[in-house]
Amino acid sequence: MIERWALVSGLRGDLETYDLIQRDLKKTRGVTALFVLGDLVGPERNCDALLDRLKNPHRGDLKPDCIYGWWEEQLLAERGFRGERKADALRLSQGEDAVNVLLNTVNPSNLNWLASLQFGFIELDCALIHGSSSDVGDNLTSETSPLILLDRLTRLNVNRLFTARSTKQFHLELTGGGINSQVKDLNGKREQQQEVPKRSVIGIGAGLNYTLYDVGSDKTHFLTAGSQTKTKGMGFA
Amino acid sequence: MNHAIISCLHANLPAAEAVLNDIDRQGIDTITCLGDLVGYGPQPNEVVELIRKRDIPTCQGCWDEDIIDGLNACECSYPSQLAERRGHLAHQWTDDQLTDENKSFLASLPTSLRRDRLLFVHGSPNSQHEYLLPDMDAFAALERVETAGADILFCGHTHQPYVRELRDGSIRVRLQNADHDCDQGEELTLPMRKIVNAGSVGEPRHGSTNATYVIHNDATDEVEIKEVPYDVGRTCQAIVEAGLPKVFAWRLSHGFEFAEQAEDASHVCER
Ligand SMILES: [Zn+2]
Ligand SMILES: [Zn+2]
Numbered sequence: 001m002i003e004r005w006a007l008v009s010g011l012r013g014d015l016e017t018y019d020l021i022q023r024d025l026k027k028t029r030g031v032t033a034l035f036v037l038g039d040l041v042g043p044e045r046n047c048d049a050l051l052d053r054l055k056n057p058h059r060g061d062l063k064p065d066c067i068y069g070w071w072e073e074q075l076l077a078e079r080g081f082r083g084e085r086k087a088d089a090l091r092l093s094q095g096e097d098a099v100n101v102l103l104n105t106v107n108p109s110n111l112n113w114l115a116s117l118q119f120g121f122i123e124l125d126c127a128l129i130h131g132s133s134s135d136v137g138d139n140l141t142s143e144t145s146p147l148i149l150l151d152r153l154t155r156l157n158v159n160r161l162f163t164a165r166s167t168k169q170f171h172l173e174l175t176g177g178g179i180n181s182q183v184k185d186l187n188g189k190r191e192q193q194q195e196v197p198k199r200s201v202i203g204i205g206a207g208l209n210y211t212l213y214d215v216g217s218d219k220t221h222f223l224t225a226g227s228q229t230k231t232k233g234m235g236f237a
Numbered sequence: 238m239n240h241a242i243i244s245c246l247h248a249n250l251p252a253a254e255a256v257l258n259d260i261d262r263q264g265i266d267t268i269t270c271l272g273d274l275v276g277y278g279p280q281p282n283e284v285v286e287l288i289r290k291r292d293i294p295t296c297q298g299c300w301d302e303d304i305i306d307g308l309n310a311c312e313c314s315y316p317s318q319l320a321e322r323r324g325h326l327a328h329q330w331t332d333d334q335l336t337d338e339n340k341s342f343l344a345s346l347p348t349s350l351r352r353d354r355l356l357f358v359h360g361s362p363n364s365q366h367e368y369l370l371p372d373m374d375a376f377a378a379l380e381r382v383e384t385a386g387a388d389i390l391f392c393g394h395t396h397q398p399y400v401r402e403l404r405d406g407s408i409r410v411r412l413q414n415a416d417h418d419c420d421q422g423e424e425l426t427l428p429m430r431k432i433v434n435a436g437s438v439g440e441p442r443h444g445s446t447n448a449t450y451v452i453h454n455d456a457t458d459e460v461e462i463k464e465v466p467y468d469v470g471r472t473c474q475a476i477v478e479a480g481l482p483k484v485f486a487w488r489l490s491h492g493f494e495f496a497e498q499a500e501d502a503s504h505v506c507e508r
Binding site: 142145146147148150151154155170171172173174175176177178179180181182183184185186192194196200220 | 371372374375376377378379380383384397398399400401402403404405406407408409410411412413422424425427443444445449460462464
């Protein structure tokens with residue numbers, strides 16, 4: 001079967017946005033899976049309605065597969081789901097008030113479900129993660145040093161890394177290059193050459209900006225839910 | 238100027254004394270220690286006190302960290318359940334032996350030391366528990382040094398000494414974007430960097446029983462791996478007498494080259 005994935009992130013409790021995306025996807029041909037790469041919750045609004053919809057899809061919804069993101073990590077840490085760690089990153093960057101605001105956006109009854117979400121998915125030779133293998137908050141963009149991007153791919157031993165943390169949409173391919181290394185130890189010296197593997201990092205966007213990925217042809221399409229302008233040629237009915 | 242780097246003393250006093258004597262004999266007075274003062278071996282207090290007395294700048298090793306924080310590493314640090322049990326036993330024994338004063342010394346150690354373009358860590362700049370093996374992916378190795386902002390990274394933890402030079406590196410990238418077609422690629426030229434692993438003073442695993450350490454000349458950047466014989470029998474006997482697992486003594490007397498470590502050496506414990 002030809003696979004086409006929809007990749008969404010940064011909904012931050014916005015049911016309206018999610019609804020628009022679902023409507024878009026209904027009109028798009030051949031979408032086989034919907035991945036929500038974290039930040040289902042956020043500080044802007046109450047998130048329970050969105051979480052309910054994700055947990056219990058409407059009839060006709062493409063069923064979402066969710067992982068947790070940076071905001072879930074903060075919430076779960078503060079609620080005691082991460083051992084001794086608390087919402088330190090949020091507290092440090094936005095202060096105590098921001099932590100309290102976040103706590104009030106999610107009904108405690110939803111916490112267990114959020115805590116059951118995985119860090120990422122490995123599908124075929126693709127890793128789907130909110131940040132990267134290094135950290136859920138790892139902010140990868142097309143400006144990030146290719147050395148770091150390559151490291152994040154290598155850690156997972158995948159050819160493609162889909163990331164959402166930066167909220168940017170990009171598809172950066174590593175197309176070539178190499179490195180020489182010489183190791184000297186007590187047994188002598190040896191030389192090694194290594195090529196840059198053909199790999200890519202894909203930023204999927206956030207909120208209304210989402211991504212379609214055609215697995216067979218390795219093509220990404222960056223879309224904005226509810227806008228008709230970019231949908232030409234996308235097989236919309 | 239020549240300076241010496243030692244690592245992984247692992248409570249082996251005869252080995253630590255032999256190495257320090259060897260360094261002294263060469264008139265080298267700058268020494269940096271990359272941690273793991275304790276663990277496996279029978280003289281944890283003696284070795285910590287030797288380092289304190291000589292006032293040797295030291296980073297915290299994985300064992301030093303675990304003694305302070307409790308066993309933080311997950312099972313992933315051990316290749317088998319048996320190895321894990323032995324590790325726990327040695328941990329418990331070391332914990333019982335160490336004086337409070339020596340424990341607070343271990344707790345006070347920094348995770349890294351920096352002198353200009355030289356960075357000193359135990360495992361990697363990411364973690365005391367990460368292994369930088371000599372044959373690990375060259376780009377990933379370079380990333381560790383580069384992200385840490387160093388020219389030369391000194392590490393230990395693998396118990397196998399090596400010098401690795403990473404050079405002539407480049408990565409070509411191309412942005413594939415639906416909005417604006419920019420087909421032209423870009424090429425990043427990577428800088429030359431070095432990783433120097435100091436091996437192990439007190440628990441060598443390079444195939445011989447000799448203690449190892451390295452000497453770096455900071456004018457020429459030459460690195461020499463040094464081997465020092467010591468009275469292995471004395472340490473082995475002390476291990477057995479202390480009631481520590483006999484396999485530790487066996488390993489010392491063989492310079493066990495098949496390092497007991499997790500299969501996925503690049504795995505970093507996140508707990
Ligand atoms: Zn060690
Ligand atoms: Zn270690």
